[in-house]
Amino acid sequence: MPARRSLIAPSTNPLLEHALREKLLRRCPPAGSLGELEPLALRLGLMQNTLRPRFSQPQLVVFAADHGLAVDGITAAGQPTTQEEVLQLRLGRGPMAVFARTQGVELSVVDCGIAANLPAHDRMLMRKIAHGTRNTRVGPAMSLEQAHAAMRAGMEIGESLRGNVLMCAGLGVGAHESAALVVSRLTDTPIRELVTAGPMTSEETLAHLLITLQGAQGRHRQVTDPIEVLAAFGGFEVAVMVGVMLVAASKRHLIMVDGMAACAALMVAARIATPVTDYCIFCRSRSHRGLDRTLGLFRASALLELGLESADGTGAVLAWPLVRNAAALLTEVGEGEDPGPSQPAAMSPAPESVPVELPTQPADPS
Numbered sequence: 114m115p116a117r118r119s120l121i122a123p124s125t126n127p128l129l130e131h132a133l134r135e136k137l138l139r140r141c142p143p144a145g146s147l148g149e150l151e152p153l154a155l156r157l158g159l160m161q162n163t164l165r166p167r168f169s170q171p172q173l174v175v176f177a178a179d180h181g182l183a184v185d186g187i188t189a190a191g192q193p194t195t196q197e198e199v200l201q202l203r204l205g206r207g208p209m210a211v212f213a214r215t216q217g218v219e220l221s222v223v224d225c226g227i228a229a230n231l232p233a234h235d236r237m238l239m240r241k242i243a244h245g246t247r248n249t250r251v252g253p254a255m256s257l258e259q260a261h262a263a264m265r266a267g268m269e270i271g272e273s274l275r276g277n278v279l280m281c282a283g284l285g286v287g288a289h290e291s292a293a294l295v296v297s298r299l300t301d302t303p304i305r306e307l308v309t310a311g312p313m314t315s316e317e318t319l320a321h322l323l324i325t326l327q328g329a330q331g332r333h334r335q336v337t338d339p340i341e342v343l344a345a346f347g348g349f350e351v352a353v354m355v356g357v358m359l360v361a362a363s364k365r366h367l368i369m370v371d372g373m374a375a376c377a378a379l380m381v382a383a384r385i386a387t388p389v390t391d392y393c394i395f396c397r398s399r400s401h402r403g404l405d406r407t408l409g410l411f412r413a414s415a416l417l418e419l420g421l422e423s424a425d426g427t428g429a430v431l432a433w434p435l436v437r438n439a440a441a442l443l444t445e446v447g448e449g450e451d452p453g454p455s456q457p458a459a460m461s462p463a464p465e466s467v468p469v470e471l472p473t474q475p476a477d478p479s
Contacts, residue, residue, distance in 0.1 A: 267356020
């Protein structure tokens with residue numbers, strides 16, 4: 114069967130790690146004096162397989178789609194529609210767009226499955242799989258064909274993006290709940306631990322939400338394969354992000370994961386190729402108990418905790434200066450200082466890459 118093939122190498126390299134630790138100790142004694150920046154710098158060096166990691170043309174990509182689950186009234190009254198949020202981003206309005214401009218981060222939005230038809234725009238990539246997913250409570254959110262098509266679209270985006278930094282976030286009414294269903298099934302985490310009520314949410318609304326999500330879980334109780342889980346619960350933005358992440362990791366690019374939808378995409382991608390997580394750091398744009406639990410499943414914490422209550426992607430942009438400064442610990446030199454080699458003197462062989470194959474069409478179930 115024709116397939117799109119990618120190789121993802123684990124970032125593990127004991128010789129390089131030892132050299133990076135020694136370099137950090139020389140540059141910022143005593144060890145640990147710069148807190149979390151030092152292990153971050155170490156990870157960045159391992160990601161790029163070098164003693165001098167460098168980053169260029171950071172991309173913030175927001176993947177947008179609508180979700181059939183939203184028709185069950187699971188979202189708060191007065192919440193902006195997916196279309197309205199995307200239009201604001203296209204116009205460069207809102208904190209996330211402002212911060213992206215000030216940090217020199219290129220912002221783009223991918224229409225993965227918005228219910229409305231939006232006109233073309235310089236900031237938009239049109240990869241609409243359908244006009245929103247179906248209601249997962251009554252059937253699969255998408256077909257396997259659509260899931261594979263969305264992942265292939267993501268891989269094509271990943272191949273075309275400039276630079277070597279990818280900030281991922283999802284957007285859409287029902288996106289958090291759909292992603293929570295994916296995470297819950299792939300990790301056997303109770304769904305009630307992945308969703309939460311806002312300060313204005315009544316107990317009745319929260320109870321309705323849990324009943325709806327548990328109904329969706331019951332509808333697809335036999336589904337365990339990661340791509341089948343993705344198809345069962347959605348959403349299109351998660352599926353497209355899976356493909357983008359796999360390609361970014363195969364290029365040893367940094368992936369900044371922000372929000373529940375991006376975490377769900379990484380969860381699926383890691384089931385396809387485990388080393389993809391080696392290239393990820395986590396960010397957050399809102400305080401949310403479900404996101405706390407999800408980050409715990411990755412044994413990770415957000416790079417920057419500011420108590421934000423903003424659109425996913427905002428935290429990633431704000432964390433970008435920390436990444437640049439962590440890399441600077443290894444790359445920037447003072448006047449007359451020897452920059453040193455980019456590799457240890459006797460670099461060990463690179464770890465064997467893990468192949469990733471996505472078929473151009475799903476296998477015939479018969």
